[in-house]
Every structure is written in C-alpha cells, then in structure tokens.
Amino acid sequence: MSDPDRRKFLSIATCAIGGGVGLVSVAPVLRVILDPAGKETVTSPSAPLDLGPAARFVAGEPPRRVEVIAPVVKDAWTAARGVVLGAAWVTRIGPRPGDVDARSAICPHLGCGVGYDPAQNNYLCPCHDSRFALSGDVLSGPSERGLDALPVSVSADGRLLLTWERYKIGQATKERA
Amino acid sequence: MTSWVRERLGAAGAPAMLEGGPSFAYVFGSVLVFLLVFEGLTGIALGMFYSPSTTDAWGSVAYLQDQTTWGWLVRGLHHHGGGAIVVVAGLHLVQTAVAGAYKKPRELVWWLGVLLLVLVVVWAVTGYVLRWDQEGYWANRVELGIAAGGPFGAQIQQVALGGNDHGNLSLTRFYGLHALLFPVLVGALGYLHVKVARRHGTTPVRANRTAPRFPDQAVRDAIACAVALAMLMGVVVAREGVELAAPADPSQSYDARPLWYFRWLFELRELAGSAEKLVALAAPAIVGGFLVALPLLDRGPSRRVRARLPWLGGLAGLLALIGALTMMSFARDANDGELAKRQERARAVAARARELAKTHGVPSSGGQDVWLAAPGARGRKVFADNCRGCHEDVERRAPLITAGHGDRAWMRDFLSDPSGDKFWGRTQLVVSQPLAEAWKDSWLEFLAPELSPMPAMNELDPADMDAVVELMYAQTGATDVDAAKRTAGVKVFGAVCSDCHELAFEVVGQGGPNLVGLGSRAYYFDFVGNPKHPLYMGPDRSFMPRFDAELSIEDRAAVADYLVWLRTATPQDLAALDGP
Ligand code: FES
Numbered sequence: 015m016s017d018p019d020r021r022k023f024l025s026i027a028t029c030a031i032g033g034g035v036g037l038v039s040v041a042p043v044l045r046v047i048l049d050p051a052g053k054e055t056v057t058s059p060s061a062p063l064d065l066g067p068a069a070r071f072v073a074g075e076p077p078r079r080v081e082v083i084a085p086v087v088k089d090a091w092t093a094a095r096g097v098v099l100g101a102a103w104v105t106r107i108g109p110r111p112g113d114v115d116a117r118s119a120i121c122p123h124l125g126c127g128v129g130y131d132p133a134q135n136n137y138l139c140p141c142h143d144s145r146f147a148l149s150g151d152v153l154s155g156p157s158e159r160g161l162d163a164l165p166v167s168v169s170a171d172g173r174l175l176l177t178w179e180r181y182k183i184g185q186a187t188k189e190r191a
Numbered sequence: 192m193t194s195w196v197r198e199r200l201g202a203a204g205a206p207a208m209l210e211g212g213p214s215f216a217y218v219f220g221s222v223l224v225f226l227l228v229f230e231g232l233t234g235i236a237l238g239m240f241y242s243p244s245t246t247d248a249w250g251s252v253a254y255l256q257d258q259t260t261w262g263w264l265v266r267g268l269h270h271h272g273g274g275a276i277v278v279v280a281g282l283h284l285v286q287t288a289v290a291g292a293y294k295k296p297r298e299l300v301w302w303l304g305v306l307l308l309v310l311v312v313v314w315a316v317t318g319y320v321l322r323w324d325q326e327g328y329w330a331n332r333v334e335l336g337i338a339a340g341g342p343f344g345a346q347i348q349q350v351a352l353g354g355n356d357h358g359n360l361s362l363t364r365f366y367g368l369h370a371l372l373f374p375v376l377v378g379a380l381g382y383l384h385v386k387v388a389r390r391h392g393t394t395p396v397r398a399n400r401t402a403p404r405f406p407d408q409a410v411r412d413a414i415a416c417a418v419a420l421a422m423l424m425g426v427v428v429a430r431e432g433v434e435l436a437a438p439a440d441p442s443q444s445y446d447a448r449p450l451w452y453f454r455w456l457f458e459l460r461e462l463a464g465s466a467e468k469l470v471a472l473a474a475p476a477i478v479g480g481f482l483v484a485l486p487l488l489d490r491g492p493s494r495r496v497r498a499r500l501p502w503l504g505g506l507a508g509l510l511a512l513i514g515a516l517t518m519m520s521f522a523r524d525a526n527d528g529e530l531a532k533r534q535e536r537a538r539a540v541a542a543r544a545r546e547l548a549k550t551h552g553v554p555s556s557g558g559q560d561v562w563l564a565a566p567g568a569r570g571r572k573v574f575a576d577n578c579r580g581c582h583e584d585v586e587r588r589a590p591l592i593t594a595g596h597g598d599r600a601w602m603r604d605f606l607s608d609p610s611g612d613k614f615w616g617r618t619q620l621v622v623s624q625p626l627a628e629a630w631k632d633s634w635l636e637f638l639a640p641e642l643s644p645m646p647a648m649n650e651l652d653p654a655d656m657d658a659v660v661e662l663m664y665a666q667t668g669a670t671d672v673d674a675a676k677r678t679a680g681v682k683v684f685g686a687v688c689s690d691c692h693e694l695a696f697e698v699v700g701q702g703g704p705n706l707v708g709l710g711s712r713a714y715y716f717d718f719v720g721n722p723k724h725p726l727y728m729g730p731d732r733s734f735m736p737r738f739d740a741e742l743s744i745e746d747r748a749a750v751a752d753y754l755v756w757l758r759t760a761t762p763q764d765l766a767a768l769d770g771p
Pocket of ligand 1: 121122123124125126139140141142143144155156157
C-alpha cells in the first residue's frame with residue numbers, strides 16, 4: 015500500500031473505531047437518562063381519601079376548604095406519608111349524607127388555587143379573576159369551564175370519601191390529566 | 192466534504208506532526224482523557240437521579256440501581272471507570288518514567304502529572320461516600336479520621352464535612368466537590384499538562400522519523416480506547432455493576448473496606464500496629480515525595496534505561512511493594528472465616544433493604560428507616576418491644592399472637608377451645624380457675640375472683656359454627672365476608688353468645704367483652720389502650736396493663752395496624768419482617 019492509501023485507510027479506521035467507542039459510551043448513558051419518560055414516578059393514590067365525618071358539612075354554610083391528604087405517596091424512591099395533594103371546596107347540597115358537592119380548587123383556566131369570596135358568596139381565582147358560582151359554573155373571567163367536580167361517596171360509618179383527580183387546564187372540556 | 196470541514200475548523204494547514212513516529216507506548220494519555228470524559232458522561236447520568244441528602248441519598252441510588260433500565264450498568268461503569276483511571280494513570284506514569292520523559296526540560300509536565308494522580312485519587316474518595324450506604328459511610332468516616340491526624344487535620348475535616356459531624360452538609364459538600372470542583376480542577380490542570388507536554392513533544396526513541404499525529408498515532412489511540420472500554424465493560428458485566436450495601440446506620444458496625452487502590456495503605460496500617468497513625472500519613476508522603484523528587488534526583492542527560500537502573504529500580508520497588516501489600520490485604524480478608532460470615536450477613540441485610548426499597552419505597556425519614564416501610568413493620572417493632580414477652584415468646588403468659596391472628600381458622604380454633612394453650616390457657620382466667628372454684632363454696636367465697644373462662648363451643652352444629660365464625664370474622668373489617676353466613680351468624684350469636692357478649696356499640700356485656708369490631712384497627716387501638724375497660728376485659732379478669740399512657744398514639748396505632756396485618760400474614764411474612 016502506498017503511503018497516502020495507507021493513511022486514508024487509517025483515517026477511516028480511526029473514525030470508525032472512535033465512532034464505535036463513542037456510541038458504546040453514550041448509549042447506556044442516554045438509556046438511563048431517558049428511563050423516567052413514560053413512567054409513573056409519582057403515584058398518588060387512586061383509592062378514595064377520608065375527608066372526615068360527612069355530617070360536618072352543613073347545608074347553608076359557606077363552602078369549606080378541605081386539604082386533600084394522601085396517606086402515602088410513592089415519589090420515585092420515597093414513600094412519603096401524609097402528602098398534601100391539593101384542596102377541594104365542599105358544600106352540602108341535600109339532606110342525605112352523600113349529598114355533598116366537592117370541587118377541585120385548581121382553576122380550570124391556568125391552574126391557580128381558587129378561593130372563596132365571602133362578599134359575593136362565590137369562588138374567585140386570584141390570578142386572572144375567573145369567578146365561579148357555588149354550583150361551580152363560570153360567572154365571569156377567562157376560564158373556559160366551571161370548577162371541576164370531584165367524585166365523592168360516603169362510607170358505612172358516615173365518613174366522606176373523595177377521589178382525588180387532576181384535570182387538564184386551559185380547555186373547555188373536563189379531561190383527566 | 193472532509194476538506195470543507197477541515198477548512199472550517201482551521202485545520203487545513205500542515206498536520207500536527209509526531210517526532211519519532213507513532214507508538215503504542217504513547218496511548219495512555221489519550222486513554223486517560225477518554226476515561227475522564229467517560230466518567231463525565233456517566234456522572235451526568237448518575238447526577239440526574241442522585242439526591243445528596245442524608246434522607247434521600249441511599250434511596251435515590253437504590254432506585255437507580257434496582258428500578259431503572261441499565262441504571263446498575265451506568266453506576267457500575269462510573270465506579271469501575273474510576274478504578275480504570277487509576278490503573279491507566281499508573282501505566283502512563285511507568286511509561287513516562289521508563290522513557291525518562293521527566294527529565295529536563297519536562298519536569299513540570301511530570302509534576303503536573305503527579306499532582307493529577309493525587310487529585311484523581313482524592314476525587315474518587317469524594318465519590319465513594321455519596322451512595323450513603325454502610326460501605327461508603329464507614330469508609331468515609333475512616334478516611335476523614337486519617338485526614339484528621341495530619342497537619343491542619345481538624346480544620347480539613349470540618350471543612351470537608353461541613354461542620355462537626357456527618358450530615359446533610361457533608362453530602363452536599365462531597366457532591367459539590369465530586370461533581371463540580373474536581374471536574375473543573377482536574378480538567379484545567381489536565382489541559383495544562385497536555386498542552387505543555389505537546390509543546391515539548393515526545394522523547395523520540397527513533398530519531399530522524401516523523402509522522403502526522405492523525406491518523407498514525409490517532410488510530411493507535413482509538414484502538415487503545417476501544418480495548419479499555421471493552422475491558423471496563425467486561426469487568427462491570429462480570430461483577431454485575433457495583434454493590435450497594437444497606438443504608439448508612441451509625442448504630443450498626445460494619446466491616447468497611449476502602450476502594451481497592453487504597454488497600455495497600457489499609458494493609459500497611461494493619462501491619463504498623465500502634466504506629467498506624469504515623470504510617471497512614473507517612474507512606475503516601477514518601478511515595479509522593481519520591482515521585483516529585485525523581486526528576487531532581489535523576490539528573491543525568493542519558494535517557495537510556497541501563498544508565499538509570501537505580502532510580503527505575505527504586506520506582507519498581509515502590510510499585511512492587513504497593514502491589515504486594517494490596518495482595519496481602521485481599522489475602523488476609525480471604526482467609527478470615529469470621530469476616531466472610533459477617534460479610535455474608537451484610538449482603539443479606541443489603542438485599543433485604545433494597546428489596547424493601549423497591550416494593551415499598553424509602554420512608555421520608557431516610558434510608559435507615561427502610562425497615563419500617565413494609566406493612567406491619569412499624570407495629571412489629573413496637574410489638575417486639577412491648578408485647579412480645581407475654582404474647583409471643585416461649586415463656587409467654589398470655590394468648591399467643593402471631594401470623595393468622597383473627598382469621599377464620601383462628602376464630603374457629605378459639606371457639607373450639609378457648610382455654611387451650613394458644614388462647615386463655617396460660618392466663619389467670621384459666622390458671623386460677625380451680626382456686627376460684629374451691630373458694631366459691633367455702634367461707635372464702637367473698638375473696639373468690641370472678642373468673643368465668645369462656646366455655647368451649649364444640650357442641651355447636653357445624654353450620655352454626657361456620658355462621659358465628661363468619662359473623663366474628665366480619666367484625667375485623669375484612670372485605671371477603673359471606674353476607675348470608677354472617678346474617679345466620681347473628682341468630683346463632685343471639686342464641687349462644689349474647690348471655691355474656693354484646694354486639695351493639697358501647698354496650699357492656701354481661702361478663703364477656705363487647706365484640707363489635709373485634710379484630711379491627713379501632714378495636715385493637717382501644718383495647719390496647721385500656722384492656723380493663725368494662726367494654727373489654729373488665730377490671731379484674733386480665734393482668735394486661737394499660738398502654739394508653741405507655742405508648743404514644745402513633746405507636747399504639749402502629750400496633751393496631753400490625754395486629755390487623757397479622758390476620759392475613761403467613762409465618763414467612765412475619766419472619767421476613769424480622770429480617771436477616
Ligand atoms: S388561573 Fe384562574 S383565572 Fe387564570
């Protein structure tokens with residue numbers, strides 16, 4: 015082989031070996047970095063959460079804000095106890111224990127925490143002033159849908175159980191996030 | 192295309208030349224650069240999972256190791272890659288020494304190299320502790336203990352630890368050192384080392400020959416890198432990555448061993464006996480001092496090996512000594528049967544801890560509490576401390592409480608023979624019975640304890656027995672209750688049991704405990720708090736003390752959880768809870 019030919023071959027060989035080394039080095043690193051994609055790394059409980067005795071929600075009283083607390087949340091490696099997942103506004107809407115309305119306090123507009131405005135007896139989101147009736151319907155402001163109702167039930171011993179769910183924000187239809 | 196790229200890169204001019212032609216002897220530097228970059232890459236991946244706090248460090252490493260795809264591989268590559276750097280750096284050093292490349296005017300390159308070697312080794316130490324397992328934790332304690340014996344030791348220790356003891360600040364510090372400071376420091380000094388070395392060029396063996404670095408030397412470098420990577424992969428796969436011991440626990444002793452490239456020092460300390468403190472600091476100082484002094488001692492112009500035999504012999508002697516000490520250290524461990532047993536146990540503990548972390552997660556209180564993550568584990572601990580003596584041990588004097596407590600079979604056994612050894616047999620209810628009966632018809636009657644042990648129910652018709660078992664089983668809150676049987680059980684209860692027992696809330700039974708919710712969490716919680724309450728055993732029938740003041744509410748709830756858990760637990764589950 016002439017010198018230029020040999021050098022050409024060596025150049026190609028160098029690049030090929032170098033490329034191979036690079037690939038083998040980078041592949042496992044990339045694979046691991048991408049591992050969490052598509053995984054449920056934070057699992058919040060799908061089981062209903064105890065909000066205390068249903069009887070403490072009384073007809074005619076202003077809505078009560080309850081913190082939704084999960085007994086255990088698995089967050090990657092941690093099993094955290096008593097984790098606050100969010101808040102819900104709860105009102106009594108009928109005489110039977112289960113006649114209770116619970117609304118997620120997450121604003122359907124862009125996700126701020128919705129508060130209760132005692133002056134007007136309705137809900138007000140502080141971020142962009144969306145206002146919601148106690149029924150949850152939008153009264154004014156940019157939100158495209160009303161406050162999201164959360165599934166509730168009452169246990170045999172009269173405790174209010176709530177299933178915590180998150181919904182997509184910024185759209186007119188209610189859809190699980 | 193190639194020329195276009197070369198032009199843009201400003202590399203179109205004359206190619207860099209290598210005096211004396213290419214050689215495999217020159218590959219070590221390039222392999223070191225490759226390995227350092229490789230450590231950087233794998234380190235980035237690890238950094239995306241690692242959490243440097245005493246509560247999370249171990250859990251995050253265990254997560255990466257056991258719950259991600261190839262996490263174990265990347266961790267293993269990063270760990271053993273560090274070892275590979277030490278090996279290749281050693282080869283690089285030997286090659287340079289043999290070639291006499293430390294001689295004038297290249298002293299600075301050599302000294303920078305020695306400094307880099309020291310830095311790389313310390314760098315590894317800062318990484319070893321990060322996993323916060325028993326291994327890393329105790330090794331780090333020892334290493335800092337050694338450092339504390341040197342000049343400014345106390346200050347160095349405090350700065351490294353971030354205060355007076357191992358804690359959150361230590362981990363953030365070591366992480367900062369390992370992932371921020373050392374990469375920058377070694378990168379900068381390494382750049383300088385290479386830059387100055389290039390200026391000087393090689394110390395050509397064959398004169399009058401020159402070749403372009405690319406591709407002549409580059410192809411050799413590439414081959415060497417490929418070989419190094421293949422060997423590293425081989426080691427990591429064969430060793431299944433790198434071990435992860437149980438979470439750091441200051442209360443549990445552990446046979447900590449340093450990283451293998453410190454084993455020679457470890458052995459030297461063993462051999463030195465009472466002089467260990469001195470030796471631990473003096474030995475590295477001697478080795479380092481010799482390396483630094485080499486260019487000053489061997490000053491002759493000749494680079495021929497023959498002419499420098501004493502100096503090269505000295506270096507070879509030192510390396511041989513280090514090698515021998517390393518082997519002695521491993522041999523000492525290999526011949527220690529007791530150690531092997533302890534290590535076997537430590538491995539079992541580690542496997543169990545990781546298993547628990549995988550299935551239940553690590554409690555937010557930290558890795559050392561991983562044992563409490565399994566259902567029933569917290570309560571088991573409280574039970575073991577407070578209840579076990581009476582309820583589980585061989586010399587117990589109260590009903591046996593173990594796996595299966597409160598399930599259907601247990602209930603059936605109990606109803607068939609309530610005074611049996613497993614149940615009331617060893618309690619005063621049964622033991623004092625003959626005495627009570629004797630006194631009853633005598634003038635001592637007024638002293639006779641009111642002890643009426645429960646009669647056996649074995650005359651019950653099997654269907655009725657089934658029904659009442661189901662009714663009692665339903666009290667536990669179990670979800671697999673046969674509703675029809677349970678309803679039938681209410682009738683049987685009314686006919687057979689209700690003379691003494693009650694099944695209505697808060698109603699005191701006539702001589703026997705109220706049974707509403709028997710075996711449920713709430714029942715256990717209340718019962719354990721005050722067993723002598725009229726709703727339960729009443730004031731005279733039981734020796735069991737109250738635990739409402741003795742135990743915190745959390746502990747009492749944990750015991751209640753444990754008792755509920757026992758109902759569905761197998762003896763194996765219980766054994767697993769007690770761990771290796
Ligand atoms: S987030 Fe509530 S109004 Fe915009």
